[in-house]
Amino acid sequence: MSNLDDTPTETGLGAAVGTAAPASGPAVQLLPAREVPLGGPRAMLVRRSLPSRARTTVGAWCFVDSYGPATGEHVMVVPPHPHTGLQTVTWLLGGEALHQDSLGSEVRIRPGQLNMMTSGHGIAHGERSLVGDGTALHGVQLWVALPERHRHQDPGFEHHAQLPTREVDGVRTTVLVGTFDGLTSPATTCTPLVGAEVRSRAGALRLPLRQDFEHAVLLVSGRLEVGGEEPAEGDLVHLGSGRSHVDLVVGGPSVLMLLGGEPFGEELVMWWNFVGGSHEDIVLAREQWQAREDRFGEVTGWDEGSWLRAPEMPGVRLRPRT
Numbered sequence: 001m002s003n004l005d006d007t008p009t010e011t012g013l014g015a016a017v018g019t020a021a022p023a024s025g026p027a028v029q030l031l032p033a034r035e036v037p038l039g040g041p042r043a044m045l046v047r048r049s050l051p052s053r054a055r056t057t058v059g060a061w062c063f064v065d066s067y068g069p070a071t072g073e074h075v076m077v078v079p080p081h082p083h084t085g086l087q088t089v090t091w092l093l094g095g096e097a098l099h100q101d102s103l104g105s106e107v108r109i110r111p112g113q114l115n116m117m118t119s120g121h122g123i124a125h126g127e128r129s130l131v132g133d134g135t136a137l138h139g140v141q142l143w144v145a146l147p148e149r150h151r152h153q154d155p156g157f158e159h160h161a162q163l164p165t166r167e168v169d170g171v172r173t174t175v176l177v178g179t180f181d182g183l184t185s186p187a188t189t190c191t192p193l194v195g196a197e198v199r200s201r202a203g204a205l206r207l208p209l210r211q212d213f214e215h216a217v218l219l220v221s222g223r224l225e226v227g228g229e230e231p232a233e234g235d236l237v238h239l240g241s242g243r244s245h246v247d248l249v250v251g252g253p254s255v256l257m258l259l260g261g262e263p264f265g266e267e268l269v270m271w272w273n274f275v276g277g278s279h280e281d282i283v284l285a286r287e288q289w290q291a292r293e294d295r296f297g298e299v300t301g302w303d304e305g306s307w308l309r310a311p312e313m314p315g316v317r318l319r320p321r322t
């Protein structure tokens with residue numbers, strides 16, 4: 001998926017920049033989602049909770065969108081667009097989608113499966129919803145910032161049709177990324193990271209956490225109370241770090257995502273679909289995409305004219321670290 005905001009702002013990533021609250025300590029911070037049109041003639045609204053005004057990363061997680069449920073033949077059509085310096089994580093609760101990228105990947109994804117694309121120094125991809133069995137499209141799109149040592153590597157794409165899952169007392173846990181509660185995902189990670197889906201009926205539950213990670217809980221659907229906060233669907237609740245567990249109260253059949261990782265120590269810049277080490281990295285990536293240079297490759301199956309053009313960059317440089 002792409003950031004289709006017409007006027008994206010440049011965002012500093014990492015614990016050192018753009019973050020009002022400290023990553024250390026078990027603070028609770030509600031990060032309400034805002035609605036952003038995904039674009040297209042019948043623009044689907046997505047709920048974006050990261051980056052937010054108050055926080056830009058949770059571990060290396062740097063972008064959290066949730067969308068749907070939405071029905072229709074072309075409910076999601078995102079033409080080819082570039083990425084640098086990040087991984088995209090596609091996870092569906094309903095519906096079906098087709099991923100095509102400049103490595104030649106062409107993969108249908110269904111609920112319970114994981115698409116993880118590692119852009120490295122550059123990749124292009126397009127995505128569209130498929131009618132499939134007619135189930136409404138419902139899912140999340142997450143980005144993971146790559147650290148400097150992985151930012152310049154070759155791009156890669158992984159589809160995982162099977163992920164480790166466990167069901168205990170009506171709580172079903174599926175691990176997308178990293179290790180959670182003794183289950184380990186096969187997906188490639190570049191920093192210590194965790195991402196898990198938790199499905200629960202009404203009731204109280206306790207999730208085990210790593211004390212050296214910071215964590216957040218995304219309410220995808222249903223009702224949740226955590227640390228005195230009652231997020232709406234699409235909202236994120238940051239839990240800070242230093243916790244051995246978190247206690248949740250679920251108010252009916254609900255789907256949550258636990259996201260966490262080692263607090264991201266590097267300073268990065270994110271703008272539109274790019275993560276770079278500096279403002280200059282972003283300017284260069286944008287110019288090379290606009291010029292259709294080899295860096296991003298070709299995506300077959302899409303009209304040339306449909307490829308997304310990068311927006312104009314804002315007139316100001318990213319504010320340096322203070």
Ligand code: MN
Binds near residue numbers: 001088
């Ligand atoms: Mn994308």
